[in-house]
Amino acid sequence: MNVLSTKFKALALFSSIALLTACNQPTKTEKSTNPVTASSASSVVASTKTNETARAGHDMSKMNGMGTASSPTASQPAHVAEYMQSMNTMHEQMMSASHIANPDVAFATGMIAHHQGAIDMAKIQLKYGKDSEMRALAENIIKAQQIEITQMQTWLSKHKDDKAPTNTAMPEMDMKSHDAMMQGIMDSDPDVAFAKGMIPHHQGAIDMANTELKMGKDKEMLQLAKQIKSAQDPEIKQMQAWLDSKKTK
Template identity: 35%
Template sequence: MTVYTPALRRRLRRRTAIVSIAAAGGLLLAACGGDDMEGMDHGSGSSASAASTPTAGGNRTPGAFNDADVTFAQMMIPHHEQALEMAELANGRASDAEVKTLAADIEKAQDPEIATMKSWLKAWGKPESAETGMPGMDHGSGGMEDMAGMSGMMSDEDMQKLKAAKGTEFDRMFAEMMVEHHEGAITMAQDEQKNGRDAEAKKLAAAVVKTQSAEVEKFRKILDRI
């Protein structure tokens, strides 16, 4: 008959604990050994799922965009920049409250869109300028020089006239020019919706069509009452 002295009981408890830990560890290894362990990266200590997490700009992989996307961004950037220049002129020149509000809305919407499109071109490895990016591009008999007339861009003369105007004269001129300017942007955006491939570019194009179409209607109503 075994006499269970205090010392013997302590040894038995330690042995039982060791066996239990070993058994639990074996079960854990068995459970992980099937699928998860095969995907472990023993060099970095990261799992396969973590390693495959896309980084910023990861969706800009080769084939995710096409020439229409590039052209849209390259042409819409200077188009937006001119709209911002026109909107900034309203400060201190516009007299109509709604004109002032629309000018502020244009600045608020288009400034971040410019930054977004520049980030796309950088990710795509394309220049911001359509002229340098697409040397063979022909927008008419005058090449890139015809871009202004085809996209609703204002000429230098138009901009100088707008700068010189104030009050109701400015309000009317601003509204007329912005209708033409917006219609050019809408045409460009609709072309991107039809021919583009990049999902984010097409999404921005849809936003341009929706927002600027609504603003065109507002500007036309302003012209009817001033």
């Protein structure tokens, strides 16, 4: 009886040891559940870097777009692309005028670039537009503003910026006006795009003329500023009335 009891005790001890050993061994299921290999780790790192690079590029593109004119894309209508190129050229030229100290010289320099922008827009309207009223307005803009450009160029040949550039006498075009122009020229209808873009463009010229009337001293440039206001305000009203008739507010 004692011998049998001893055998049972030994068998129980052996079974316990075997069970503990089996519990400490990883199963095939556990091995296949979380495989961590060098290849998968590299893939995770590469994916993370790619996502970080994409985010960085997106952030940089937003920074590069701040305070600058937009760029045309291949998917836009031809008249929109040409309007945007015209806006970019005008924007760059007006930047130089915004740092001139003499208010009269700044007005003439900036308004030449601004008028040239209007002429370029009018030529685009004549190239793509179909509406007779908007085409006639474009022709009038080209004629009137080319005469004023010649006048300002002649005046500038005799007047230089003789003041130290300690401050900005003629501020750069108001960004609200610029943004309104950019939004307006995006219209798929060339005639509507012309009117929607030219209204804020004319308003920008009026704002510049008001600055000249406030800060300028030269009689000829002051008179020109008044002339610009009296000419462009009625044209703004004309274009707005035309847009209202087309129900394209």
